[in-house]
Amino acid sequence: YITVPTCAAAWLLRIPIFLHESNAFPGLATRFLVNTLRAAARLYLGFARAKTFLTHPGPIVTGNPVRQDIAAPLGGAAASEEKARCLEKLFPGSVSQEEE
Structure with missing residues (x-):
């Protein structure tokens, strides 16, 4: 939660702010900084879908x-469904693949 006070200070000092939102649904801090303060000079997104909220x-x-x-793509024995589920648990995202 350090993003908002840090970016607010930069905004007050007129320091350009470049934000990267890695989630498909932007977090509260990003929505506040982009939609309310309009503080971001540049906005980079991990998912195109996030544009609809900003x-x-x-x-x-x-x-x-x-x-x-x-x-790198899975190959050989690692391509089994069981191991793919294990990887999904290790690297969860903000949105599952089924939702995209």
Whole structure:
């Protein structure tokens, strides 16, 4: 929850704020800074769907940074359904794949 006071101070000091929202549904801090204060000079999004909740005039969808070894496709025995469920539990997102 340090985002709001830090960005509010930067906003008051006229320091440009670049925000990255990695969730499909933006959190309260992001919605406050973007929709209420209009403090973000640039807004980067992990999911295009997040645009619908924010009033920023030009958000840029960049996706979420992921380590290469995590992003690599599963192969061989690791492709089993059981192991895929295990990975889903290890790396939960804000929205499940079925909802997108």
